[in-house]
Every structure is written in C-alpha cells, then in structure tokens.
Amino acid sequence: MKWEVTILMAVAASVISCSNNHDEINVPVTDQAIAFTATVPKARSEVTTTATINNFKVWAFANGEHYMGENGVDVEKIGDKWSSDPVIYWPVDDSLNFFSISPTIKTATQNNPENPNIPDFINTGKTDLLYAVNMNESRTSTNVRNNQLVVNFRHALSQVNLKCARKRDDIKVVIHGLSLDGIKSIGSFNYPKETTEANISSDETRGTWSDLKYTESIPVYNDNAPVTLNSAQPEAVPNNTGYIFALPQPLEEAVKTADGYTGSCVKLLCEIYDESSSSKIWPAKSDTNYDESTGAGYIVFPLRTAVTSSWDTGRRYIYTLKIDVPEDGSGKIDFDITVDDYQNYDDAPDIL
Known part of the structure; x- marks a missing residue:
C-alpha cells in the first residue's frame, strides 16, 4: 500500500545550457524552463489533498553546491497552475539532488548538502508536513517520465x-x-x-x-x-x-x-x-x-x-x-x- 503524496515537476522536452544566472528572478519563462504541477491522493479532510495543497519549497544541489540558492525556490499554486520564483533550468551536464518540503517553511534553509535537514521545527499539531527527495536527477533520468520529473512526497509526522x-x-x-x-x-x-520512490522499500528512504x-x-x-x-x-x-x-x-x-x-x-x-x-x-x-x-x-x-x-x-x-x-x-x-x-x-x- 502506498503511503506517499505524489507531486510532479513537469519539465520541458528540450533544455538549454544553464549559466551562472539561474538564480536570477528575471529569467524569462519559456518552454525550456522547469514547470511544476502537484497531485495529492484522496484522504481524510484533515490531511493535505490535491484540492488543498497550495505551496511547497524545493532546494537543489549540484556537485555539493547550492544550485538554486540557500533559500531554495518557493512554488505556489495560482489558480490551477503552479508557478516558481525564480524560474529554474536544467544544467547541461550536472545531475541535481532535490529536497522538497510542503507547506513552505520560511525559516527552513539547507546549508549542508551532505546532511540536509529542517532544524528546530515547531509542531503545532495542525500542519500536515510533507517531504520528498530526488537524488542524481537529470533530464534523462528514469524518474523523468512523459517529460515530468516524478517527485514522491511522504508524510513527515x-x-x-x-x-x-x-x-x-x-x-x-x-x-x-x-x-x-x-x-x-x-x-x-x-x-x-x-530518492523517495512511490513505494517504501526500506527504512533508508524514510525521513x-x-x-x-x-x-x-x-x-x-x-x-x-x-x-x-x-x-x-x-x-x-x-x-x-x-x-x-x-x-x-x-x-x-x-x-x-x-x-x-x-x-x-x-x-x-x-x-x-x-x-x-x-x-x-x-x-x-x-x-x-x-x-x-x-x-x-x-x-x-x-x-x-x-x-x-x-x-x-x-x-x-x-x-x-x-x-x-x-x-x-x-x-x-x-x-x-x-x-x-x-x-x-x-x-x-x-x-x-
């Protein structure tokens, strides 16, 4: 039985070389940019669903260095579409490690690519905290299906x-x-x-x-x-x-x-x-x-x-x-x- 919330990061079929300006906010939105969409399975009303999820934050690392800045990228649902700020592009040669969490936590930063964590999370008992990991991903990864990078979210609490x-x-x-x-x-x-696959195969993939x-x-x-x-x-x-x-x-x-x-x-x-x-x-x-x-x-x-x-x-x-x-x-x-x-x-x- 699956335990994971599933979120898709849709990526364009074609990509361009990623320059040192991939963190800039004013990068134009084109078909070469990574777009996002989110899907959450049916559940009880208290738990996050497709209808209620409206944001998440994602960090990426390339060769042990921040790829999208220490503060990561906020992804927000506006209407029926997902929008990220800044726009993100795939690198030509490097693979990326993605670490995601939902909902967005303003105090969360990923300063250690070797041991990513969310320090001193204060639990109120009212928030369904979700996490996901994608390791060594590129446009040609097996997790990229139908031009979409599949990101499987799981429950952290x-x-x-x-x-x-x-x-x-x-x-x-x-x-x-x-x-x-x-x-x-x-x-x-x-x-x-x-990587948090669709099914939990071992405790090694649990947070x-x-x-x-x-x-x-x-x-x-x-x-x-x-x-x-x-x-x-x-x-x-x-x-x-x-x-x-x-x-x-x-x-x-x-x-x-x-x-x-x-x-x-x-x-x-x-x-x-x-x-x-x-x-x-x-x-x-x-x-x-x-x-x-x-x-x-x-x-x-x-x-x-x-x-x-x-x-x-x-x-x-x-x-x-x-x-x-x-x-x-x-x-x-x-x-x-x-x-x-x-x-x-x-x-x-x-x-x-």
Missing part, C-alpha cells in the same frame, strides 16, 4: 486519533477535557539520502527526527461545554484545538508520582453517571485525581504499551478508550490500539 466508548450500557460519561501529556513538540527533521525537545501537555479538547458519551460504540473525541499531527518520537512509560503522572499519557477529565437515574457515581470529592473546578476526575491512560512504544514517521495511531467506573479511584480504563497507514492511497489518481 505521525497522526494521532482518539476515540472513546463507555464500556457498559448502564453508565453515561460526561467528558470535560482531554490532553496528551509528556509529548515533545520541537525537533529537527532529517531528509533520507535516497527521521532528532534533537527532540520541549515536553508539554497538549490539549485536544478544552472547551467549557462538556460532551456526553451515550454510546458503547467508539466515538471520535471532540477536538476543538485541531491537534492531530504529532512529532514521531519514543513514548515514555507513564509512572504515577505523588504529584500525578510522568511520561507519555492521555489524561481524560470526565464524570460518570448512572444511566437510568442520572445519579453521579464517579468521582467523589475524596477520589484520587478529583478536579474541583469541574467536579470531574482524571483518568490516565499510558500511550506506551505492548502494541506501540513509539510514534513513527508516516503512521496513524488510533487509540480507543473504553471507560468504566474506576475500582481503585486512580482511573480504570481498557483500550484498543490500531496502527495503520497514514492515508489510503488505493484511490489515488493515475499520474503517469
């Missing part, structure tokens, strides 16, 4: 989805808040050193993350209006913050301390009622994790389990929390975890 379900039909669960705790939100993305830092508690739902869970069927947890994309990272074991919990975990703030009488049955004020401001209690769910000990690049993680009345006051929860492809690309359009 992990997608995290949370669902809740009441475990028994005789209870009603009122959700006041939900957060991901102990999560790193800043890291440096390292491009792979091989990696390093220098992870800034651990925080990330709210997923923090609206003042509580949400009632009435069904035993898993329901997507309300998400009013828009956080669904996380940095790929190792997950630390959740450990109970005198002040709460440390490590990677989900904190669910909720109340539990008897379905028939509407009487509140949890929490009492004396219970552990009681919250005076809402009258609810925290149930803590560890993100690190036997199923998954890390979030990996390009994977989607679906956590289903099955809620029942805690037996010991500390929070009791059963859970299912599903790990699948970030997107289903079976319905992707044929681009060749």
Whole structure:
C-alpha cells in the first residue's frame, strides 16, 4: 500500500545550457524552463489533498553546491497552475539532488548538502508536513517520465486519533477535557539520502527526527461545554484545538508520582453517571485525581504499551478508550490500539 503524496515537476522536452544566472528572478519563462504541477491522493479532510495543497519549497544541489540558492525556490499554486520564483533550468551536464518540503517553511534553509535537514521545527499539531527527495536527477533520468520529473512526497509526522466508548450500557460519561501529556513538540527533521520512490522499500528512504525537545501537555479538547458519551460504540473525541499531527518520537512509560503522572499519557477529565437515574457515581470529592473546578476526575491512560512504544514517521495511531467506573479511584480504563497507514492511497489518481 502506498503511503506517499505524489507531486510532479513537469519539465520541458528540450533544455538549454544553464549559466551562472539561474538564480536570477528575471529569467524569462519559456518552454525550456522547469514547470511544476502537484497531485495529492484522496484522504481524510484533515490531511493535505490535491484540492488543498497550495505551496511547497524545493532546494537543489549540484556537485555539493547550492544550485538554486540557500533559500531554495518557493512554488505556489495560482489558480490551477503552479508557478516558481525564480524560474529554474536544467544544467547541461550536472545531475541535481532535490529536497522538497510542503507547506513552505520560511525559516527552513539547507546549508549542508551532505546532511540536509529542517532544524528546530515547531509542531503545532495542525500542519500536515510533507517531504520528498530526488537524488542524481537529470533530464534523462528514469524518474523523468512523459517529460515530468516524478517527485514522491511522504508524510513527515505521525497522526494521532482518539476515540472513546463507555464500556457498559448502564453508565453515561460526561467528558470535560482531554490532553496528551509528556509529548515533545520541537525537533529537527532529517531528509533520507535516497530518492523517495512511490513505494517504501526500506527504512533508508524514510525521513527521521532528532534533537527532540520541549515536553508539554497538549490539549485536544478544552472547551467549557462538556460532551456526553451515550454510546458503547467508539466515538471520535471532540477536538476543538485541531491537534492531530504529532512529532514521531519514543513514548515514555507513564509512572504515577505523588504529584500525578510522568511520561507519555492521555489524561481524560470526565464524570460518570448512572444511566437510568442520572445519579453521579464517579468521582467523589475524596477520589484520587478529583478536579474541583469541574467536579470531574482524571483518568490516565499510558500511550506506551505492548502494541506501540513509539510514534513513527508516516503512521496513524488510533487509540480507543473504553471507560468504566474506576475500582481503585486512580482511573480504570481498557483500550484498543490500531496502527495503520497514514492515508489510503488505493484511490489515488493515475499520474503517469
């Protein structure tokens, strides 16, 4: 199954010699220039699609030197056409290494052709970050098909989805808040050193993350209006913050301390009622994790389990929390975890 977003860089059938002026903005647009077009397979609404992608940035190196300047080239969709500034031409003899990212990140520069990366990326959880690599490309490369250089974009982040379900039909669960705790939100993305082909054949073609830092508690739902869970069927947890994309990272074991919990975990703030009488049955004020401001209690769910000990690049993680009345006051929860492809690309359009 394919995991990659695909973007095409359409190039003219004929090329001219590239002079030292290939970085100039005022190069006239002709049939000899590289043009761009972008295609993204069908996906869920939160993920970048052909209809929503509108820009990317690309850097190129020739013989270990910048070919398009340290700041690369911004490619923007205007109407139904893609436009780059400056216009780019193929060199006559040299091959090029391309490194692309979408959306455009203004602070990103590629100063090291031997180890291209995006340093200190700040993840907000709302941006579907994409990357692509094309190594040793020229107009006659096998990746140039129908006069188009095929550039396969992949997902740089992990997608995290949370669902809740009441475990028994005789209870009603009122959700006041939900957060991901102990999560790193800043890291440096390292491009792979091989071309990102249409199918992932090895980990060598995956991007990696390093220098992870800034651990925080990330709210997923923090609206003042509580949400009632009435069904035993898993329901997507309300998400009013828009956080669904996380940095790929190792997950630390959740450990109970005198002040709460440390490590990677989900904190669910909720109340539990008897379905028939509407009487509140949890929490009492004396219970552990009681919250005076809402009258609810925290149930803590560890993100690190036997199923998954890390979030990996390009994977989607679906956590289903099955809620029942805690037996010991500390929070009791059963859970299912599903790990699948970030997107289903079976319905992707044929681009060749």
